[in-house]
Amino acid sequence: MELSGRTVVIVGLGRSGVAAAALCARRGARLIGTDSATEGKLAEAAKKLRALGADLMLGGHDAVPWDKADLVVVSPGVPPFPALQAVERSGREVIGELELASRFIAAPIALVGGTNGKSTVTSWTGEMLSEGHRRVFTGGNLGVPPAEVIDEPFEAWVLEISSFQAERLPTLHARCACLLNITDDHLDRYNGIEDYANAKGNMFVPMGPEDMAIVPAGDAMCARQAARGKARLVTFGPGGEVHIAGNRIVDGAHGLEFDLSTVKLSGVHNQLNACASVAMSASMGATASQIADGLRTFQGLGHRNAFAGEVDGVRFYDDSKGTNVGASVAALRGVQERKAVLIAGGRDKLGSYGPLVEALQDRGRAVVVIGEAADRIAEAIGGKVPTHRSSTLQEAVRLALSLAEKGDAVLLSPACASYDMFRNYSERGDVFCQTVRDLMAEKGARP
Numbered sequence: 076m077e078l079s080g081r082t083v084v085i086v087g088l089g090r091s092g093v094a095a096a097a098l099c100a101r102r103g104a105r106l107i108g109t110d111s112a113t114e115g116k117l118a119e120a121a122k123k124l125r126a127l128g129a130d131l132m133l134g135g136h137d138a139v140p141w142d143k144a145d146l147v148v149v150s151p152g153v154p155p156f157p158a159l160q161a162v163e164r165s166g167r168e169v170i171g172e173l174e175l176a177s178r179f180i181a182a183p184i185a186l187v188g189g190t191n192g193k194s195t196v197t198s199w200t201g202e203m204l205s206e207g208h209r210r211v212f213t214g215g216n217l218g219v220p221p222a223e224v225i226d227e228p229f230e231a232w233v234l235e236i237s238s239f240q241a242e243r244l245p246t247l248h249a250r251c252a253c254l255l256n257i258t259d260d261h262l263d264r265y266n267g268i269e270d271y272a273n274a275k276g277n278m279f280v281p282m283g284p285e286d287m288a289i290v291p292a293g294d295a296m297c298a299r300q301a302a303r304g305k306a307r308l309v310t311f312g313p314g315g316e317v318h319i320a321g322n323r324i325v326d327g328a329h330g331l332e333f334d335l336s337t338v339k340l341s342g343v344h345n346q347l348n349a350c351a352s353v354a355m356s357a358s359m360g361a362t363a364s365q366i367a368d369g370l371r372t373f374q375g376l377g378h379r380n381a382f383a384g385e386v387d388g389v390r391f392y393d394d395s396k397g398t399n400v401g402a403s404v405a406a407l408r409g410v411q412e413r414k415a416v417l418i419a420g421g422r423d424k425l426g427s428y429g430p431l432v433e434a435l436q437d438r439g440r441a442v443v444v445i446g447e448a449a450d451r452i453a454e455a456i457g458g459k460v461p462t463h464r465s466s467t468l469q470e471a472v473r474l475a476l477s478l479a480e481k482g483d484a485v486l487l488s489p490a491c492a493s494y495d496m497f498r499n500y501s502e503r504g505d506v507f508c509q510t511v512r513d514l515m516a517e518k519g520a521r522p
Contacts, residue, residue: 076178079103082143085129086136086159087150088112088120091172094222095148098175100127101226104146107132109139148175151216151239154264173240176221177247184232184248185359186215186278187351188241189255191402193217194376195340195348196255196355197235203356203369204231216240231359238265238274248281251358252306253289253351254297258401259426276300287358289351291315309358311350319346324370329357337371342380342409378504380406384511386518388481391472391511395504397488399424400431407434412484414440416475418468421491421503423448428455431490435460441478443471447495468496468503472510 083099085092088110096106106129113134114121121131132138141158147169149159163169177184187197194217201213215221215234257272265271279288282304290297290308292315301308309328311317316328324333331353338349349370356366375381376396383391394406398421407415415438419431432455435442441461444452445468453462463478465471468487475485487507489500497503514520 076175078146081105081145082107084109084139084141084144084147085124085150086110086147087153088117088124088131088133089150089152091220091222092148092150093120093123094220095150095172095175096124096127096129098179098222098225099148100129106130107139107144109133109136111135146170148172149243151237168245169243170245171240171243172220172222173215173234173236174244174247176225179225180221180232182230182232183250183359184234185355186234186236186247186249186252187255187355188236188238188253188275188278190258190399191405192255192344192348192351193235194396195345195379196253196351197233198376199348199352199369199373200355200359201233202373203352203361203366204233204359206365206368206372207362233355233359236278238271241274241277244277244281246281247278248283249278249286251287251289251355252278252282253355254279254300255347255351256291256294256401257296257300258399258430259424263423263425272296272300276303279304279306282306287354289354289358291347292318309354311354312347315350317350317354319350324349324353326353326357328354331357331363331366333363333367333370337367339371339373340375341411342405344405344409345375378500380409381504383508384515384520386476386511386514386520389476389479389483389485391485391507392487393504393507394486394488395493395500395507397490398492398500400426400428400490403488403490404430404434406486406488407431407438410438410484410486413482414438414480415484415486416440416479417442418445418471418475418485418487418507419452419490420444420446420449421489421493422446422495423451423491428452428490432456432459440480440483441475443475443478445471445496446489446491448491452490468506469510472507473514476514 083104084107108129109132187193204211209230212229213233216237217235286306288301288306292310317326378395381393383393397403439460493503
């Protein structure tokens with residue numbers, strides 16, 4: 076892709092926007108950066124961008140000379156707006172950072188999408204592929220933007236992809252792509268579940284017969300999205316080509332078998348994640364021994380059903396990354412203790428809480444709701460499970476302990492975004508874990 080002498084407008088100046096700008100600057104582009112946030116909130120990014128020679132229009136997009144743009148690169152969190160749509164109608168390209176980076180990648184790419192589990196499967200697949208001492212990049216929506224490291228000699232790229240990132244992917248070609256599931260999420264941005272699913276499925280469109288599209292067995296919605304491209308379909312889970320049989324993971328698509336007992340992650344949902352990761356790794360050329368080593372060594376991710384401590388016979392689990400209803404349902408049903416006191420709430424994504432209420436009726440001792448979504452969650456529960464409110468997460472943790480019985484779990488799995496009370500899900504999880512440590516210290520419990 077030739078960028079020298081072209082004017083590139085970068086919309087959204089978070090980490091991915093700065094990475095995209097740096098990539099374009101290194102290749103001789105003229106830069107214009109814009110963000111709805113003000114200079115005060117973007118001081119560090121603004122300093123970096125000005126060092127790259129970028130002209131900045133902050134606090135809104137009205138001052139941007141859109142008529143001068145040869146290319147527009149949009150960060151994932153930026154929703155559509157009229158000026159962008161006008162640029163697209165003019166025939167000029169409007170793409171995302173992931174698409175931009177992909178045009179400079181020669182090594183095979185694996186994409187992992189879905190509402191839930193994609194960070195785990197991305198990381199697990201990356202670990203399996205790295206077992207053979209290959210230089211593997213693992214990131215995307217998970218962490219480091221690919222544009223930030225595009226000039227490093229990676230031999231494979233494993234990228235978590237969000238629906239926002241998938242909205243503008245006209246040419247990104249994946250060697251294999253996995254769509255783990257589709258459940259209600261981000262309905263504050265999309266016009267219903269089909270619109271959301273179509274964004275997720277864009278990654279399949281450029282794929283050809285030599286590529287692999289990996290989806291759950293029996294999931295018609297995911298299969299429809301995979302069929303938008305021409306890749307060979309590989310299914311995982313019960314009834315799929317890659318499935319659990321007794322204490323074995325059987326990969327019928329590649330003729331491989333692995334010992335399930337070596338996997339450290341618990342829960343049925345993590346068995347599905349293991350199957351998907353095996354299918355991905357095998358499709359990307361990993362050997363049986365490399366996959367087996369990766370299955371055995373992977374420890375899981377922080378803030379994803381992570382054990383945080385025990386107080387008075389009650390075990391605490393941090394699932395702060397459970398930012399939608401489907402993720403919280405999986406976490407709640409995966410709890411090994413008799414019952415769980417759930418801490419939920421945050422910024423509402425406007426999906427249905429019905430599935431969470433059903434899981435609570437089966438597994439819940441009580442619920443403590445917090446944040447902007449507290450009233451809506453409590454209304455959905457409707458007294459089917461004892462429901463309490465707290466104004467802070469610290470207060471919620473202490474209240475949850477008082478509601479739990481010995482042998483129960485307290486589970487932070489908010490089913491909501493964190494932005495009403497915290498910078499991100501990681502900060503929310505850190506506050507939860509610190510509060511648990513404080514309780515343990517007060518009770519004289521061993522860490």
